[in-house]
Amino acid sequence: MTSHSFVSHRPGSSRSARATRRTLTLTAATAAVLLGAATAASGINSYNATAAPERTEVGALVATWDNDDDPATADRVAWVCSGTMVDADTFLTAAHCTSDWPDNVRFYVSLEQNVQAGLDEAADRFPDRPADIARSVGVEGVAHSDPEYPGNSADSHDIAVIEVAATEMAERWSFSPAALPSAGELDRLGPRGLDATPFVVAGYGTQEAQRGPGGHTHPGGGVRMKAPVSFNALNKTWVRLAMTAPQGNGGACYGDSGGPNFATIDGVRTLVSTTITGDSPCYATNVTYRLDAPGARKFLSPFVALP
Ligand SMILES: [Ca+2]
Numbered sequence: 001m002t003s004h005s006f007v008s009h010r011p012g013s014s015r016s017a018r019a020t021r022r023t024l025t026l027t028a029a030t031a032a033v034l035l036g037a038a039t040a041a042s043g044i045n046s047y048n049a050t051a052a053p054e055r056t057e058v059g060a061l062v063a064t065w066d067n068d069d070d071p072a073t074a075d076r077v078a079w080v081c082s083g084t085m086v087d088a089d090t091f092l093t094a095a096h097c098t099s100d101w102p103d104n105v106r107f108y109v110s111l112e113q114n115v116q117a118g119l120d121e122a123a124d125r126f127p128d129r130p131a132d133i134a135r136s137v138g139v140e141g142v143a144h145s146d147p148e149y150p151g152n153s154a155d156s157h158d159i160a161v162i163e164v165a166a167t168e169m170a171e172r173w174s175f176s177p178a179a180l181p182s183a184g185e186l187d188r189l190g191p192r193g194l195d196a197t198p199f200v201v202a203g204y205g206t207q208e209a210q211r212g213p214g215g216h217t218h219p220g221g222g223v224r225m226k227a228p229v230s231f232n233a234l235n236k237t238w239v240r241l242a243m244t245a246p247q248g249n250g251g252a253c254y255g256d257s258g259g260p261n262f263a264t265i266d267g268v269r270t271l272v273s274t275t276i277t278g279d280s281p282c283y284a285t286n287v288t289y290r291l292d293a294p295g296a297r298k299f300l301s302p303f304v305a306l307p
């Protein structure tokens with residue numbers, strides 16, 4: 001499988017050896033750098049996807065950073081990944097979204113439905129004032145990436161949280177934190193149970209690839225969307241979800257990294273895994289990091305009460 005990073009805006013230049021690994025993972029930064037600015041408001045994937053205003057716990061990770069190694073020019077500001085509130089002050093995302101940025105990076109969590117529109121509007125109001133632009137859509141927080149990231153083939157440890165002030169979040173948005181799975185919950189379901197389980201992926205990512213003269217492009221993004229996906233395969237740390245259109249599935253793409261994959265288990269919407277990577281045109285598979293596995297639980301335990 002050709003895989004790639006489902007990140008949106010990559011920080012750019014002078015990345016180290018880890019950058020190579022990150023090409024295997026899903027943010028909005030690289031895509032937007034490659035594509036130019038994300039514009040149209042379209043979602044997680046164009047087929048079988050719908051707006052998700054009711055997923056109030058799902059948010060966008062917004063960053064400001066020096067993107068040209070010149071402190072004299074204003075920092076860039078953009079939404080770069082997706083994520084989910086798992087309690088009043090903890091936003092869960094992926095470590096490849098929070099790692100390898102320039103030293104001056106600052107992170108904000110936004111639970112706005114249309115983050116791109118908010119950023120565009122604020123950019124007009126606050127020209128060259130990235131912190132004001134970011135604050136107009138989000139609450140600033142502190143990133144904690146799994147210290148073992150990028151791990152190895154057995155466990156990527158591609159998990160991170162942004163700790164935000166609960167009071168600031170509650171003043172701005174009304175949301176119910178996502179329910180996390182118990183230890184080994186997906187193992188207990190087994191392949192037959194997983195086949196029968198409805199999954200939904202959510203995030204702010206771009207549309208599926210559109211072929212054009214310059215190759216694939218991934219338009220849109222910055223709006224909270226959701227799409228059904230279905231079980232494909234399970235191993236110790238990954239659950240692979242099918243995003244094949246003929247089966248009625250939608251799927252994740254650039255900018256959906258760190259965002260939630262929910263499974264309805266015994267009637268409870270459970271945040272079972274986070275979007276990490278997939279096939280580069282975003283047609284086939286969403287490769288997601290299990291939250292019921294020991295690595296994720298060990299990392300999360302200081303930040304959120306686990307079932
Ligand atoms: Ca600069």
Ligand SMILES: [Ca+2]
Binds near residue numbers: 088090303
């Ligand atoms: Ca917490």
